[in-house]
Amino acid sequence: MSHVKIGLEIHVQLVSLKTKLFCSCSADYRGKPPNTNVCPICMGLPGTLPVLNEKAIEEAIKVAKALSANISNISYFFRKNYFYPDLAKNFQITQYDKAGGIPFATGGYLKLSNGRKVRIRRIQLEEDPGRIYYEAGIQEARYSLIDYNRHGIALIEIVTEPDIREPREAREFLEKLSGILEELGVPVGEYEGAIRCDANISLMEGARVEVKNITGFSAVEKALSYEITRQRNLIKRGIKVERETRHWDERRRITTSLRKKEMEEDYRYFPEPDLPPLTIGKDVLERIEGIIKPIEEVVRDYVKKYGIEEVVAERIARDRRLRALFNRSVKDRPDLARHLASLLANEVPFLMKRREIELPSDTKGLLIVAEAKRDGLDRDEILRLLDNWLHGREVIYRKVAALREADLEGIVKKVIERNPKVVKDVKKNPKALNYLMGLALKEVKGVVDKKKLFDLLRKSLGL
Secondary structure, three states: OOOEEEEEEEEEEOOOOOEOOOOOOEOOOOOOOOOOOOOOOOOOOOOOOOOOOHHHHHHHHHHHHHOOOEEOOEEOOEEEEOOOOOOOOOEEEEOOOOOOOOOOEEOOEEEOOOOOEEEEEEEEEEEOOOEEEEOOOOOOOOOEEEEOOOOOOEEEEEEEOOOEOOHHHHHHHHHHHHHHHHHOOOOHHHOOOOEEEEEEEEEOOOOOEEEEEEEOHHHHHHHHHHHHHHHHHHHHOOOOOOOEEEEEEOOOOEEEEEEEOOOHHHHOOEEOOOOOOEEOOHHHHHHHHOOOOOHHHHHHHHHHHHOOOHHHHHHHHOOHHHHHHHHHHHHHOHHHHHHHHHHHHHHHHHHHHHHOOOOOOOOHHHHHHHHHHHOOOOHHHHHHHHHHHHOOOHHHHOHHHHOOHHHHHHHHHHHHHHOHHHHHHHOOOOHHHHHHHHHHHHHOOOOOOHHHHHHHHHHHOOO
């Protein structure tokens, strides 16, 4: 797919906010009766003035810093003028990067697993429009209904450069971005429609087609795969691909034409006269920088400080819970850093997913398991210990959780002394050794490196 170019425009609702972007209406609009979560300001009635939500600025700074973007010291709000039923004002308050406009942040990137860096063109603050409900699919509906409860919700729009080459890369980008947002305390995965995507795609340097309002990461991959096939078929038949806006029909798994693509001049952008320039103070930036580091910087720190493999460090850094637990644990035992990292990147997520359990905050038991891993305990026993820890079972704290060579020797000696008859039978019947092994395992509650114990038993019996 070397001739495919894909760029994404991602709209992220700041679900961590309590109020809308420019008014005091509650941001908790889901499940409310239609058109009840509105006020004269968010509906744009004459004589009203917008007031910017300061908390939205802080959240936007966190996202920009996590994506290594450059935050503008001063940025401007613009009016994007267009008529659409879900836009009560007939314009949207947003930001712009042309005609003297400066968006909230520029630059930055997000790295994919194949090493490709997807560059960020700009990050901007804007308000969400309302929502249109269709009786059936958008093509078949006889009428539509409009709910303005969502109108004015704070959005961050993240626009990428056309650096994506395959639909699966687009999906991975969104999944990684979602993980970053979760780590920042913006849990978009918990709310329907909290992260939506417009995908721009072109083939063979042809016209750019935009697929609007795709919800769901798998849907983005499917929509782009379909659109690539559609455009390739047109090109093969000698038909020119037209610049247009299309809709992803989830039910039929196809894209359908909505309208010819608007040009930027059609929106008649001009500065928002009711909002002053947005100035970001140095004190605000320093305070937020103290809270959040770009994920790539955290990964570099882990690799450099603890000698952890980069792929392991990235798995931990991208999960807020794993990252916090690792930081607390390694503070007490930096010598166990690599073993802790391996547990938190591999075995712990495996058990949590399989058993659907929560991650404990306790570090004492986890450090015991890390010691056992360092001492060569086999994986089955490590998983058993971790299962005890995840469920808060006291057995994890017992000394047998990390038996040393001296402990094993004492257990083997005791088993041999207590069972002289079985010891005599071992040379005649090799199965008797398994019986002794079972007795030894019973002594240590099964928490031991079985190979080490078996070898020690054979050695003690002269076998």
